[in-house]
Amino acid sequence: MYDLSAAFGAALRMVAGFDPALMGIVALSVKVSLAAVAIATVLGLPLGAAVALGRFPGRRGMIVVLNALMGLPPVVVGLLVYLLLSRSGPLGPLGLLFTPPAMIIAQAILITPIVAALARQVVEDAWTEYQEQLRSLGAPPRRAVWTLLWDTRFSLVTVVLAGFGRAAAEVGAVIMVGGNIDGVTRVMTTAIALETSKGDLPLALGLGLILITLVLAANAAAYTIKEVAQRRLG
Amino acid sequence: MKFTRRSLLVAASLAVTLALSPAQAQDKFIVVSSTTSTQDSGLFGHILPIFKAKTGIDVRVVAQGTGQALDTGRRGDADVVFVHDKVAEEKFVADGFSPERREVMYNDFVLIGPKSDPAKVAGSKDIAGSLKKIAEAKAPFASRGDKSGTHAAELRLWRVAAIDLEKDKGTWYRELGQGMGPTLNTAAGMNAYVLADRATWLSFKNRADLTIVVEGDQRLFNQYGIMLVNPAKHAHVKKDLGQTFIDWITSPEGQKAIADYKIGGESLFFPNFRKAGT
Known part of the structure; x- marks a missing residue:
């Protein structure tokens, strides 16, 4: 009980004091996760829609693989990106290991399948519903992809949020490729891991509370925007 | 407001550029x-x-x-x-x-252990003798098990104590494969003995019932x-x-x-x- 109240105290003090180190960590968390989500959205939505509408050999296999990739173990992705970006690896000359872009790459790999697989399901359901109409209008499949993505955009917001949630909460991959460097690659989750390893459990939990609040705020904002837009655009 | 594919792409590339910029700044x-x-x-x-x-x-x-x-x-x-x-x-x-x-x-390593001290080693300045007693008492011991410097030192000390871990380790010897902090957290949770560097111990906050039991042996030099x-x-x-x-x-x-x-x-x-x- 003591630890829990101490955690709330620590969280409140940090937030109220606008601790600059904390603000930097929060800003980096948001930046990295948003960039990863942006990449995952640009790649994942069209991919998901294409798989939903396409009729090609191996499609069923691809759906199973996409769904399975939602459960990619972060630590394995971290290791893979680490070996790719290491100076001794194929992409070593880029010098990206232990930088924020390395973290963005790892997270994008983790969440693109999530966005793609969920988008596939959403678009496929919409397709079953509107198939007749779209066919009768004579829309070519390429156009149908964009039409359906546009029509399901409000559901897809939730899909993108699922990706964002995973990115913001992830620690295994980013600690490996980012290195948890103070002021450079330290994000909320790696800071929590660090404070835990120092045995400062109340501070770690305090940071955790702030992280949860942030994710909650992001979701509330997205929900509000969605509601407003839905009412305006119907 | 119409947010089209193009504006999405622009937003995405903007986010990526923003995220990449500080890395190149300094x-x-x-x-x-x-x-x-x-x-x-x-x-x-x-x-x-x-x-x-x-x-x-x-x-x-x-x-x-x-x-x-x-x-x-x-x-x-x-x-x-x-x-x-x-x-x-x-x-x-x-x-x-x-x-x-x-x-x-x-600095130096210290042997940390529960205040109840089941192996009766507290206050000793002989790390080898103390480890031997822990092995004999089969008292829980948490090992880093991660090829760290502290892990290497711990393995050397077991050899000095003439304990053959391969042969003698039972369920009392717990290899965690973790860093110093997580190992101390675990040791605090299961009241185990653990070898730690003094610096991490001094700054470690979640000590629970743990305390220093053996220190001051020259072989603990780090x-x-x-x-x-x-x-x-x-x-x-x-x-x-x-x-x-x-x-x-x-x-x-x-x-x-x-x-x-x-x-x-x-x-x-x-x-x-x-x-x-x-």
Whole structure:
């Protein structure tokens, strides 16, 4: 009980004091996760829609693989990106290991399948519903992809949020490729891991509370925007 | 408002550019792969700002176990390696991964254990005898098990105590494969004995029922060394900036900064750089 109240105290003090180190960590968390989500959205939505509408050999296999990739173990992705970006690896000359872009790459790999697989399901359901109409209008499949993505955009917001949630909460991959460097690659989750390893459990939990609040705020904002837009655009 | 595909793309590329920009902003930095003890104890937080104020060089510390930190250097992913396993460090130099190893500072290991002290070792100054008693009592012992400097030291001490772990380890000997902090957290949870470096112990907060039971044995000495990653092996290594850091930390000023770092009036590390041959 003591630890829990101490955690709330620590969280409140940090937030109220606008601790600059904390603000930097929060800003980096948001930046990295948003960039990863942006990449995952640009790649994942069209991919998901294409798989939903396409009729090609191996499609069923691809759906199973996409769904399975939602459960990619972060630590394995971290290791893979680490070996790719290491100076001794194929992409070593880029010098990206232990930088924020390395973290963005790892997270994008983790969440693109999530966005793609969920988008596939959403678009496929919409397709079953509107198939007749779209066919009768004579829309070519390429156009149908964009039409359906546009029509399901409000559901897809939730899909993108699922990706964002995973990115913001992830620690295994980013600690490996980012290195948890103070002021450079330290994000909320790696800071929590660090404070835990120092045995400062109340501070770690305090940071955790702030992280949860942030994710909650992001979701509330997205929900509000969605509601407003839905009412305006119907 | 119409947000189309193009505006989505623009937003996406903007987000990526934003995220990438700070990485390129500052160029004058080095990456130092070091141990969890130097970072978790707060030493770097104390000495790096002093170094930065003097030279303008940003030191980016990646804190890992000594085994992993050396590997990071071997792969060329760090400019400088700052660890504590003399045997492994000398091999690192002998294998050509660094031109030179310098001894920077030392502290000591301590044996931590529950206050109830089931193996009856508290107050002893004989680490080998104490480990023997723990093995005989089959009292829970938490081992790092992660090829870190502390793990290497622990394994050496078991050998000194003439305990053959391969043969004698039972369920009482628990290999965690974790860093120092998580290992202490686990030991606190299961009231186990554990070997820790004094710096991490002093700055560790979740002690629960644990306390120091054995200290002061000469065999608990813990030396830290620093090495530049060999530019001949990895051409991109920031040789000059890295050497500046090594020269500073072994200079009177750097050595004083280390000695000045205290928690509760107690020094965590003791500088002991000596020029070769003196």
